[in-house]
Structure formats: C-alpha cells, structure tokens
Amino acid sequence: MRTCRSTLLLFLTGLMLSSACSGTIDGSDDPSDGPDTPFEPVAPHVYVAKVKNILTGLPPTNEELAAVVADPNALKGLVDVWAASPEGQGKLVKWLSLAFQQTQFQGLDNMRVTDASSRLKGLMRESIARTALALTAEGRPLIEMMTTKRFMMTSAMMEYYGYLDVRHVGDGNRVRVKPWQANGGNSWILQNTRPIPLERTLDPSSPDYMNWYTPASIGPDCPTRTYDGGTSAPGYLHLMLYGQVPPSGDCPTYRMGIPATLIYEDYTDWRMVTVRQPKEGERTTPFFDLPRLRSSTELVLDIPRVGFFTSLPFLGEWDTNRANDARVTVNQALIVAFGRSLDSETTIVPISETGLDDDHVTPGSSCYGCHSILDPMRGYFRRNLTVSYHEQLDPEQQARPATFSFEGVNETGSTLDDFGAALAKSPRFGIAWTQKLCFHAASAKCSEDDPEFLRVAKTFEDSNFDLRVLLRELMSSPLITGAARTKTFEDREVVVSVARYDQFCGAHLNRLGVDACNLGTMVRRTAANLPSDGYSRSGEAPVINSETTLFYRAATENICRAVAHSVLEPRVGVGRYSTADEKGAILDFVKTVMGIPEADPRHAESLQILEEHAAEAQQAGFSPLDALRSTFVLACTAPTAVAVGL
Numbered sequence: 001m002r003t004c005r006s007t008l009l010l011f012l013t014g015l016m017l018s019s020a021c022s023g024t025i026d027g028s029d030d031p032s033d034g035p036d037t038p039f040e041p042v043a044p045h046v047y048v049a050k051v052k053n054i055l056t057g058l059p060p061t062n063e064e065l066a067a068v069v070a071d072p073n074a075l076k077g078l079v080d081v082w083a084a085s086p087e088g089q090g091k092l093v094k095w096l097s098l099a100f101q102q103t104q105f106q107g108l109d110n111m112r113v114t115d116a117s118s119r120l121k122g123l124m125r126e127s128i129a130r131t132a133l134a135l136t137a138e139g140r141p142l143i144e145m146m147t148t149k150r151f152m153m154t155s156a157m158m159e160y161y162g163y164l165d166v167r168h169v170g171d172g173n174r175v176r177v178k179p180w181q182a183n184g185g186n187s188w189i190l191q192n193t194r195p196i197p198l199e200r201t202l203d204p205s206s207p208d209y210m211n212w213y214t215p216a217s218i219g220p221d222c223p224t225r226t227y228d229g230g231t232s233a234p235g236y237l238h239l240m241l242y243g244q245v246p247p248s249g250d251c252p253t254y255r256m257g258i259p260a261t262l263i264y265e266d267y268t269d270w271r272m273v274t275v276r277q278p279k280e281g282e283r284t285t286p287f288f289d290l291p292r293l294r295s296s297t298e299l300v301l302d303i304p305r306v307g308f309f310t311s312l313p314f315l316g317e318w319d320t321n322r323a324n325d326a327r328v329t330v331n332q333a334l335i336v337a338f339g340r341s342l343d344s345e346t347t348i349v350p351i352s353e354t355g356l357d358d359d360h361v362t363p364g365s366s367c368y369g370c371h372s373i374l375d376p377m378r379g380y381f382r383r384n385l386t387v388s389y390h391e392q393l394d395p396e397q398q399a400r401p402a403t404f405s406f407e408g409v410n411e412t413g414s415t416l417d418d419f420g421a422a423l424a425k426s427p428r429f430g431i432a433w434t435q436k437l438c439f440h441a442a443s444a445k446c447s448e449d450d451p452e453f454l455r456v457a458k459t460f461e462d463s464n465f466d467l468r469v470l471l472r473e474l475m476s477s478p479l480i481t482g483a484a485r486t487k488t489f490e491d492r493e494v495v496v497s498v499a500r501y502d503q504f505c506g507a508h509l510n511r512l513g514v515d516a517c518n519l520g521t522m523v524r525r526t527a528a529n530l531p532s533d534g535y536s537r538s539g540e541a542p543v544i545n546s547e548t549t550l551f552y553r554a555a556t557e558n559i560c561r562a563v564a565h566s567v568l569e570p571r572v573g574v575g576r577y578s579t580a581d582e583k584g585a586i587l588d589f590v591k592t593v594m595g596i597p598e599a600d601p602r603h604a605e606s607l608q609i610l611e612e613h614a615a616e617a618q619q620a621g622f623s624p625l626d627a628l629r630s631t632f633v634l635a636c637t638a639p640t641a642v643a644v645g646l
C-alpha cells in the first residue's frame with residue numbers, strides 16, 4: 001500500500017517528501033491491496049487540512065487542528081461550520097452544479113448577446129445548485145430537487161426564460177412567435193426623439209405601449225426604428241434590453257452601446273421564484289417588463305419547468321433529436337437520481353435508425369433489455385416537450401404513453417411532474433448521492449458494499465435527505481479522512497489527487513482573494529490545462545482526473561508566478577505581501593498558501609525551507625522583491641498546495 005502516489009513525486013522537493021507523507025506512508029510499496037494491506041491511520045493534521053480544503057478552499061487553523069487532535073469527533077461540528085461559511089457555500093455551488101449536470105452547457109438557444117452571454121451562462125449553471133442550497137436552508141430534503149417548482153433565479157435569468165418562452169420551436173424545427181404582447185401584437189418601436197417613461201411603454205392601456213425611448217443615438221438617419229412583426233421581433237427586443245440596436249426594416253444598420261435596460265443587480269438579485277404554467281385564459285409573464293420581474297417571485301411560462309431536469313443547462317447539455325427521442329434526457333436524469341445509467345460505460349450502443357421501433361423491442365434481442373425500460377420513459381418528455389425542448393403541441397406526441405419502470409419503481413403518468421415524482425421514489429437516492437460526494441471528496445469511488453459507506457447513506461436517508469447530514473457524515477468519515485480502516489481502503493488505496501481546476505483556483509480565491517485562474521488571457525489559457533470534472537454521456541461516474549502530468553506541473557507553476565506578481569507588487573501598500581515584512585510574508589506563505597499552521601508537525605521544517613530559499617535567491621543576486629516572489633512560487637507549488645490529501 002502506498003498513499004503517496006509515485007506520480008506526485010514530481011512535485012516533491014527534497015526534504016518535503018518525507019515530512020509531507022509521514023503518517024500516511026507505511027514504507028511498503030506492495031500494489032496488491034486487500035484485507036492484508038497494512039494500514040496506518042492518516043494523521044489529523046493531514047485530514048483536517050484535506051476536509052477543510054475540499055469544503056472551503058481554506059487552510060486549517062491551529063485551533064481547528066487542536067480540537068480534532070483532542071477529540072476526533074470535533075470534525076463533525078467543524079464540517080457543519082465550514083459548509084455553512086460563505087466560502088463553503090460557494091464551493092458547494094460548484095459541486096452541486098456538477099452533480100446535477102448543469103456545468104457543461106455551452107450555448108444558449110438563439111442567445112446572440114455576446115457580451116452578456118458568459119455572465120448569463122454562469123448564472124444559469126448555478127441556478128439549480130443554489131436552489132438545492134436554498135431548499136436545504138429551509139430544512140427541505142435534497143430529493144425535492146426532483147420535483148421542485150421553485151428555483152433560485154435572478155431577474156436577468158427570468159428575462160431569458162421568459163424570452164425563450166415566447167418562441168416556439170416544433171419537432172420539425174419550425175420557429176413560430178406566439179402572441180407575446182398584451183394586445184396580441186408582435187411589433188415595437190425604438191426612438192430617441194420623444195421621451196416616454198418606462199411605465200407608459202409597459203402599460204397596455206397607454207397609446208405609447210411598446211414604444212421604447214432611449215436618449216442615446218440609434219443611428220444618424222434613424223431617430224425611429226420600427227420592428228414590425230416577423231419571428232425576430234421579440235429577439236430584437238431582447239437584444240435591445242442588453243443595449244443593442246438591431247437592424248429594422250427602415251434602418252438596416254446594426255448598432256451597439258445604448259444604455260442597457262438590464263442593470264448589474266439583475267444578475268445578482270437571487271431569490272426563490274415559483275415557475276408555473278398559465279391558468280385558463282392567463283397570460284405568461286412578459287419577459288421585457290423588467291420592473292415587474294424585479295419585484296416578482298413568480299414566473300408564468302408555457303414550457304413546463306420542474307426539478308433539476310428541465311433547467312436550460314441540463315437540457316442544453318443533453319440535447320436530443322427525433323432519432324434519439326429524449327432517450328439521452330431520460331438516461332441522464334436517471335444518473336442524477338439513481339446513480340445508474342441504462343448504458344454501462346463500456347457498452348457501445350449501436351446507433352441505427354432502421355428498425356428502431358421493431359428490433360430493439362423484440363424480447364430476446366440484444367437491444368431489449370435496455371430499451372424495454374428506457375423507451376417507455378420517453379413519453380414523459382415527448383408528450384410535453386418537442387425535441388428543441390419547447391412545449392409539445394402535436395396531438396400525436398401528446399398521446400404517447402409514459403411508463404416508469406426502473407429499480408423497483410413502477411409508475412404510469414403523463415406529465416413531467418409525474419416523471420419527477422417517479423425519480424423522487426428512487427430507492428438509490430441516498431446511495432447515489434453519497435457516491436457523488438465520495439467522488440468529489442475522495443477523487444475516487446467508494447465501495448458500495450462497504451459497511452461504512454452504507455452507514456453514511458442510511459444516515460443521510462434517515463435524516464430525510466438533509467444535505468447537511470450527508471456532508472457532516474461523509475466528510476468526517478474514514479472513507480474520506482483515512483483515519484480508520486475501511487472496506488473501501490482495502491479495495492483501493494487512499495487517493496491523493498492533484499488539485500483540479502475548481503480546487504486549485506478556488507483555494508487561491510478564498511485564501512488570497514486572488515482570482516488566480518483569471519489573471520489575464522495567458523493565465524486563462526494556462527488554467528484550461530488544469531483538469532476539471534465533468535460527466536460524459538451515459539457515464540454513471542463523473543470523469544475525474546486525479547493524476548499529475550507535466551502539463552499540470554507547468555500550468556500550476558505558471559499560474560503561481562502570475563499570482564506572485566499580483567500579491568507582491570513593487571508599489572508599497574498594494575498587494576497582500578511586501579518586502580518590508582519578509583518574515584511575516586514567509587510565515588503566511590506556510591500557513592495560508594501551503595496550508596500548514598504552527599500546530600502541524602511539518603510547520604517548522606517548511607518555514608525553514610522557504611526562508612533558506614529566500615536567502616539563497618538574494619545571495620544569488622535577485623532583488624528582495626524577486627527573491628520573495630520566487631519563494632511564493634515555491635510555496636504555491638508545494639505538495640500540500642497542488643495536491644489534495646497530503
């Protein structure tokens with residue numbers, strides 16, 4: 001058994017090797033793990049740092065270490081505190097977005113708002129995770145994410161969901177615009193000659209309804225532009241809210257830069273919003289009525305939105321078509337709720353459109369096993385949504401049967417609410433989510449026949465799926481800490497992983513207040529070489545890359561150099577550190593950057609290594625500033641800073 005992977009040796013500089021791994025290494029290098037594997041418990045200074053880093057990105061303090069050394073049970077209370085801290089909530093948003101498969105979506109349906117789209121995409125990716133945290137804070141069970149109609153949204157997100165809703169894209173990809181204005185109209189005016197207060201523009205009873213005024217120039221010969229009908233009319237208004245002036249029939253030039261109606265707060269005013277379909281005769285929420293969106297906690301849309309599986313990032317990532325027929329959407333939702341896919345990682349699914357409805361439903365055929373389960377579930381999606389994920393209007397599709405029969409859950413239904421309710425009956429929800437957190441925290445699978453794993457999953461389930469209980473029980477469990485022998489340990493070594501993108505960048509942000517992976521274009525490109533987690537299609541487990549490579553080594557070193565320049569500036573008083581207090585700076589490198597407080601037995605040695613490095617650099621002729629920067633880079637690339645679990 002070896003707990004320090006040989007690949008990590010690349011990082012280890014001289015003396016730090018032995019000290020960093022002491023307490024976790026047993027000297028033998030026998031790769032055959034099993035019941036006879038010699039086990040040495042991981043020491044508190046190692047696992048406290050690991051658990052706190054995963055949860056918050058922050059280094060442990062002397063007090064926290066002392067508390068766990070005195071009583072290992074103290075870790076549970078610390079996990080509660082760490083998870084609830086602002087840094088902890090920020091990190092949980094990242095993990096939950098991944099686990100609910102919200103992170104990989106790239107484009108927005110007909111987005112066309114280039115400057116705002118990356119910001120909006122970021123919000124969209126966080127919405128489901130923030131919803132899970134908000135429900136948890138209300139004491140609601142995590143499994144409610146299968147059925148929730150309340151979502152954390154900002155006004156900008158509401159605008160976008162509302163805008164998507166006024167268009168309709170059918171199964172044949174025909175785009176249609178619904179009557180989206182209170183008077184049933186589909187045209188609007190933009191002009192800069194006659195000031196009109198926004199309230200009048202938005203008041204259906206005013207003669208100035210849909211007459212939008214801007215003080216800015218909208219083109220030299222175009223004081224008034226009329227957007228008259230057509231499928232682009234609502235999209236053009238949507239662009240105008242972002243400060244763009246699209247071409248109109250009378251003025252074909254395109255302009256940018258009028259004041260946007262959307263303001264900064266529209267991206268930050270997160271709140272729980274109830275999304276529902278209109279009642280008989282009711283209108284959907286007008287997407288362009290920003291004052292109304294800002295003051296509302298309700299959004300009325302034609303497209304059904306329920307649970308995690310109808311969010312734009314989920315549907316945008318798992319797009320379907322007529323041949324696929326929402327199979328991908330069903331299968332990915334099963335992975336979230338059951339931790340199970342109808343396709344194993346290794347099976348190659350023959351893709352053939354011929355015989356689609358005959359061959360693979362013939363009992364005994366190789367296709368039958370999977371497709372007899374998967375295909376009847378398509379009805380839930382296809383009765384209600386087109387292949388472009390707009391509301392379904394085709395009576396033939398609306399009449400399709402919808403049956404759920406998987407892992408002991410047997411339901412018949414018709415709506416997406418019914419599909420969510422079936423997911424919420426998953427007998428594997430506790431296990432699936434304990435496993436998802438295990439992948440996140442241990443960078444590897446936990447053994448599902450491990451009594452300790454089953455204990456955690458059961459405690460989570462018995463708490464009515466309280467996310468806080470899952471975090472508390474698993475993050476303090478020997479499955480993650482390595483403080484005691486487990487079946488999982490016998491099945492695989494304790495994995496020491498490289499700090500992946502979110503871990504590495506998140507730690508710098510939370511420890512130093514530096515957005516390390518966004519320090520300019522070059523750094524952004526470099527940071528793209530850090531591995532980040534994701535779900536591959538049909539994969540039950542996330543794709544996690546824990547191994548180091550030369551690219552990783554080079555990337556972290558380059559990012560650390562950039563951070564060194566940002567925290568150590570020639571101008572006095574700018575940046576976190578200064579050459580005026582070299583001793584203080586080096587001490588903080590050890591405690592904050594390397595995450596090794598005084599109470600950690602490796603502290604004195606680490607401090608000495610850095611101090612010697614700074615002195616040697618100065619003797620070699622480097623200026624005090626460059627010598628200190630170089631010392632920072634050494635700390636920033638130290639094993640405890642670039643790896644998780646050392």
Ligand code: HEC
Pocket residue numbers: 323324325327328331341342343344347349350351352353355356359360366367368369370371374537538
């Ligand atoms: C191991 C389970 C499994 C078996 C066996 C299997 N399928 Fe599938 N099949 C799936 C899953 C899951 C999907 C949806 C995957 C996705 O889109 O991500 C799928 C998707 C499909 C699709 C839609 C492909 C598309 O265009 O996206 C077709 C067609 C299909 N299967 C036909 C067959 C036929 C024919 C056979 C037998 C020769 C077969 N399948 C055997 C699980 C299986």
